[in-house]
Amino acid sequence: MTGLIAFREIVLKVHSRCDLACDHCYVYEHADQSWRARPKVISPEVISQTASRLAEHARAHALPSVTVILHGGEPLLAGPARLRLVCEEFTRALDGIAALDLRMHTNGLQLSPRYLDLFAEFGVSVSVSLDGDRAANDRHRRFADGRTSHPLVLAAVDLLRTEPYRHLYQGLLCTIDVANDPVAVLDALVELAPPRVDFLLPHATWQTPPVRPDEAPDTYARWLLRVFDHWEHRGRPVPVRLFDSLFSTLAGGPSLTESLGLAPTDLVVVETDGNLEQVDSLKSAFEGAAATGFNVFDHAFDLVAAHPGVRARQLGLAGVSDACRRCPVVRSCGGGLYTHRYKAGPADAPDTGAAADTGDFDNPSVYCTDLRELVDGVQGRTSARASAPELSDPAELAGSQEQLTRDLLALLNDRRTGDSDWDRAWRVLGAVERAGRAGADALDAVLAHPFTRTWVMACLDPTPQERPGAPQAARRLTALAAAAVLRGGLDLPAEVVYRDGEVYLPTLGLLRLGEPGTDGRATLHAADGGYAVREEGRPEHRFGPAAGDARWQPVRTWSPGPDAAPVALEDLDPHRNCFARPPRLRLGAAEAEEWRERLDAAWALLHASVPEFARAAATGLTTLTPLAGGPRAGGWGEAGRHGPGALGVPYAAGVAQTALALLTGRRRAGLQALTEVADLYALDGEWQHPSPWRERPVPVSRLLADVHERVAVEAYRRATAAAEPGGLDRINRALDRLSGAAELTSTGKRLVEQLRWELKAVDA
Numbered sequence: 135m136t137g138l139i140a141f142r143e144i145v146l147k148v149h150s151r152c153d154l155a156c157d158h159c160y161v162y163e164h165a166d167q168s169w170r171a172r173p174k175v176i177s178p179e180v181i182s183q184t185a186s187r188l189a190e191h192a193r194a195h196a197l198p199s200v201t202v203i204l205h206g207g208e209p210l211l212a213g214p215a216r217l218r219l220v221c222e223e224f225t226r227a228l229d230g231i232a233a234l235d236l237r238m239h240t241n242g243l244q245l246s247p248r249y250l251d252l253f254a255e256f257g258v259s260v261s262v263s264l265d266g267d268r269a270a271n272d273r274h275r276r277f278a279d280g281r282t283s284h285p286l287v288l289a290a291v292d293l294l295r296t297e298p299y300r301h302l303y304q305g306l307l308c309t310i311d312v313a314n315d316p317v318a319v320l321d322a323l324v325e326l327a328p329p330r331v332d333f334l335l336p337h338a339t340w341q342t343p344p345v346r347p348d349e350a351p352d353t354y355a356r357w358l359l360r361v362f363d364h365w366e367h368r369g370r371p372v373p374v375r376l377f378d379s380l381f382s383t384l385a386g387g388p389s390l391t392e393s394l395g396l397a398p399t400d401l402v403v404v405e406t407d408g409n410l411e412q413v414d415s416l417k418s419a420f421e422g423a424a425a426t427g428f429n430v431f432d433h434a435f436d437l438v439a440a441h442p443g444v445r446a447r448q449l450g451l452a453g454v455s456d457a458c459r460r461c462p463v464v465r466s467c468g469g470g471l472y473t474h475r476y477k478a479g480p481a482d483a484p485d486t487g488a489a490a491d492t493g494d495f496d497n498p499s500v501y502c503t504d505l506r507e508l509v510d511g512v513q514g515r516t517s518a519r520a521s522a523p524e525l526s527d528p529a530e531l532a533g534s535q536e537q538l539t540r541d542l543l544a545l546l547n548d549r550r551t552g553d554s555d556w557d558r559a560w561r562v563l564g565a566v567e568r569a570g571r572a573g574a575d576a577l578d579a580v581l582a583h584p585f586t587r588t589w590v591m592a593c594l595d596p597t598p599q600e601r602p603g604a605p606q607a608a609r610r611l612t613a614l615a616a617a618a619v620l621r622g623g624l625d626l627p628a629e630v631v632y633r634d635g636e637v638y639l640p641t642l643g644l645l646r647l648g649e650p651g652t653d654g655r656a657t658l659h660a661a662d663g664g665y666a667v668r669e670e671g672r673p674e675h676r677f678g679p680a681a682g683d684a685r686w687q688p689v690r691t692w693s694p695g696p697d698a699a700p701v702a703l704e705d706l707d708p709h710r711n712c713f714a715r716p717p718r719l720r721l722g723a724a725e726a727e728e729w730r731e732r733l734d735a736a737w738a739l740l741h742a743s744v745p746e747f748a749r750a751a752a753t754g755l756t757t758l759t760p761l762a763g764g765p766r767a768g769g770w771g772e773a774g775r776h777g778p779g780a781l782g783v784p785y786a787a788g789v790a791q792t793a794l795a796l797l798t799g800r801r802r803a804g805l806q807a808l809t810e811v812a813d814l815y816a817l818d819g820e821w822q823h824p825s826p827w828r829e830r831p832v833p834v835s836r837l838l839a840d841v842h843e844r845v846a847v848e849a850y851r852r853a854t855a856a857a858e859p860g861g862l863d864r865i866n867r868a869l870d871r872l873s874g875a876a877e878l879t880s881t882g883k884r885l886v887e888q889l890r891w892e893l894k895a896v897d898a
Contacts (some may be wrong), residue, residue: 470499584777
């Protein structure tokens with residue numbers, strides 16, 4: 135079968151009865167009462183066959199690991215002998231196929247050293263159900279005769295926390311009751327120092343809605359937000375999976391729990407009789423809701439994975455209701471737990487023969503308002519801290535960009551083994567980095583050169599003509615190492631491999647070493663404030679950083695202001711060909727001076743018209759490349775594909791066009807650099823948004839990029855009396871659309887807020 139999502143988690147019901155009489159239990163107190171007809175304890179045959187089926191499934195899907203959760207009823211009632219058999223059978227079956235993660239969910243009443251010694255032997259981690267302090271726990275978790283279970287549970291947790299069992303302690307499971315004091319509940323749980331706390335909404339459907347004493351639709355959200363506030367006040371003393379999952383999804387990451395988010399389910403339940411069922415919580419919906427008709431003796435797990443009910447919980451965004459798809463928090467809440475969406479059909483609906491039910495799950499969660507308020511509440515409380523620092527701190531952005539280049543270069547180095555030229559240059563780079571401050575600064579400079587990134591990316595994702603073992607990668611690295619040696623003035627010889635009679639030294643210039651068409655090697659080193667090159671059979675040749683040597687073409691620079699760092703006018707680097715249009719060849723001296731004058735005038739125009747945007751545009755700008763041809767429609771500049779700090783500007787553009795190209799190009803480059811190191815959105819392309827500037831709807835990435843540029847353009851046009859009618863209105867409509875976009879992360883939403891403030895200043 136194809137297109138299946140393999141099961142990575144098995145819930146194994148080892149005992150179908152319980153020693154407590156919890157009145158909120160979905161197994162015994164809700165719609166499905168199939169437990170009454172099942173064997174009390176799992177048989178050896180079911181254990182062995184389930185282990186074999188799981189091993190078969192793991193091998194077929196090449197799963198690196200699988201999780202088996204021992205469950206019930208109360209799993210400890212199965213007894214140590216039967217639990218040992220479970221551990222032995224699954225360990226044997228998975229040996230050499232996949233790593234086995236054994237876990238147990240228990241009420242803890244039977245927990246004792248004889249069980250924990252067994253669990254320590256097989257590495258079975260243990261989670262204990264506890265609803266808080268004694269008052270909270272006794273509200274539901276009592277014995278059938280009404281006695282409290284709280285002291286026994288505390289004793290079990292205390293035993294689990296002691297050596298040599300502490301490493302088995304996985305966490306506490308707490309079912310929410312809004313009648314309990316949320317602060318007291320959290321304090322009681324934290325006192326037991328759990329590795330993690332899971333807060334669980336009580337299972338409910340639209341037919342059997344959750345208890346709401348105040349009849350408010352956000353009762354559970356307000357309870358959880360009080361827990362959150364107290365948890366924050368206490369310094370987040372323990373991990374809380376519900377909150378950690380929200381932090382992850384709000385930042386663009388995956389959900390960490392089945393009850394939230396859009397991640398597909400990968401879980402199957404094995405009952406004590408060997409029947410294979412869907413997630414257990416479905417028993418809250420109707421009789422037979424979890425049934426599949428399959429069992430471990432006659433059916434492989436792949437058949438269950440293909441079951442329509444299982445597939446329905448694996449559809450991600452396509453599996454939630456239309457109302458949920460239009461909701462801005464759907465990435466975080468995921469429509470809520472599948473079970474909580476159930477709504478029964480009308481009483482007179484025709485009988486389809488599929489269980490005794492005519493309803494469906496194509497609805498928002500019965501906790502819909504709670505989930506919306508919870509997500510918004512957590513985001514509102516944490517957005518400033520949760521936003522990527524690169525959004526507001528240029529130094530953080532530059533540092534993250536440099537680290538990204540280093541990481542990519544290290545990845546490239548891992549892929550290139552057995553290349554003597556590469557290995558030699560790599561050792562030189564290491565020596566440069568160890569050569570004190572001068573060496574570190576020199577290495578930083580060549581790695582920050584924007585076309586270093588372009589080269590690395592081309593090597594990592596080569597075209598058919600640039601196969602991974604091609605020599606041009608090593609040639610560039612030798613030149614990179616040599617440039618770092620020369621920039622640092624270091625007493626280190628650096629051999630370069632040149633081709634066609636020349637070598638480009640990143641950030642420095644182009645050195646001619648022979649006639650066109652010749653290849654060879656040369657050694658470079660720093661010498662008396664300049665540079666020197668040696669070739670076998672030829673005298674040493676010295677050349678300086680500046681021009682004046684027929685064999686040397688230095689990289690020219692331009693300064694955007696008296697206090698600004700010089701910007702490279704890069705018309706030499708062979709990897710500068712990363713823009714939408716081709717770069718100009720090396721400018722003549724007069725052409726370069728003329729371009730500097732146009733850049734000066736354009737920069738003065740920007741500072742006179744939009745000084746705040748001009749200052750922002752100057753931040754991080756390191757390299758300007760003259761492009762062939764005239765300006766594009768609107769005169770907008772171009773950001774390089776992979777080069778942070780680089781900007782392509784049409785050489786033939788006039789002053790006003792050059793000013794607009796500098797402004798818009800830097801906006802585009804800045805957003806590109808930010809998206810490379812921070813998540814601004816997730817599931818890009820799942821939704822299409824109307825754009826005021828385009829005929830067809832666009833993904834959120836395109837709409838955000840358009841708005842990001844248009845804010846600056848509107849400011850410039852208004853300052854130069856060239857504003858278009860309705861420009862502000864169009865930007866505001868786009869910002870409103872972005873504010874309700876489900877794809878945006880906390881950082882993305884903060885960026886939209888910043889754009890609103892920028893626009894208000896434009897309209898002031």
